[in-house]
Amino acid sequence: MGMGGALMYILAIDTSTDAVVAGVAALRGADATGEVLAERQVTDGRRHAEILTSLVGETLDEARVARSQLDAVVVGCGPGPFTGLRVGMATGAAFGDALGVPVHGVCSLDAIAAAQMSQTSASSLLVVTDARRREIYWATYDQGRRTAGPAVAPPGEVVADLADMPIDVVVGSPTHAGLFDRPVGAASVPSVVGLVTVARADLSGSMPPAALVPLYLRRPDAVEPKRRRPADPQRQELAR
Template sequence: MRILAIDTSCGAASAAIVDSGRPEPLAAITRPMKRGHAEALAPIVAEAALSVEGGFETLDRIAVTIGPGSFTGIRVGLALARAMALALGVPTVGVSTLVAFAAPLLSAPRPGVIAAAIDARHGSVYFQLFEASGRPLGPPRCDSLRECVRGIGAGPALLAGDAVNLVAAEAHRAGLPYDLAAGGDAPDIVGVARIGLALDPAQHPPRPLYVKAPDARPNPAEPIARTFV
């Protein structure tokens, strides 16, 4: 099975094409960026497809990160993944960004609690805790750094995600042992593809995983003026 993976949920725009029968990716492109995902993603996906013999027509599935993360980035990735899946007649699978960040720590399990954390701004993080085996210890949530570290318990904490430095600083203050070797601005796109190959599209649809409401909200005290002709 051949899969295209797309990620725009955090600090990069990425695409990879992976064949389940080959150990190495057929194509993998990651461009770090804080903004501009909408303009960058389609050319990156096209570049990846053009580097693979047969291009888009050889794809059997599309995987896309669904968040949590950047509201705009998530919508950009989902929109392109859904449009391509419709055009190509292939299924789409949604991959949690927190699971994608935690995945590299599962290849060589170590004692401790895996804490995948994404910066939610304003002193908060999106996070989810996992056993070293990969079993979730609860659903993803958005909370303060203190609550994230408190949830880890006695540790040690195996940190993953783009907020590892923030969580590590709080863990240090709390005297909690930690390892932040799995940090990064965005999940490994090849890992996203591998996860997408393993998931059932019927059980993991491409729907946004929003853990908190958007920061930008209309002011109810100042309704938008309407002009009637």
């Protein structure tokens, strides 16, 4: 990619899937082009918190970029399972707060779509990722613009609903992408290229980023127990 204009160093993070993704990119704000300096993707859906900090350190070292040199953070906001997703978002927010740099949240499905669009001529895309509970997260795109979603539903329901929709390529979870009887693309998880591409306009602009909002799309598995109502003294007296 070409370089020219003011140089920015961007930390990109995503934990919306079973893959923990971290990397560093150099972005030229004047012409909105960038270069990935280092990237790590480790698939381990149960150890997001343990892995992420190490991956961030490794990629900063490989890119030869000090934490104090970072100009912004881009973090995937899902959709994704509650526990894994909040690890990446909390880490991104912590880096931004500690370094005093903006943190830009992006839809993780948009990042997968952007990465695929950077390496293919396909005009229409379907992105699907594993939502667990026998469901998938999905979104459709045309000419790089999201046209439906993000949403969550059983795979069979999505297959039926999109049966007549023109879709050139399906990307994301390979297990679920193969259900749609369409060509399957290479992009499977959010990448540094995808994350930074989606945030490119915000990174190059002067407006402060919007607040980070996680895209859970459904209630978390763990919920607080309902509080027991206090006993009614009058009923207790009548029961005696």
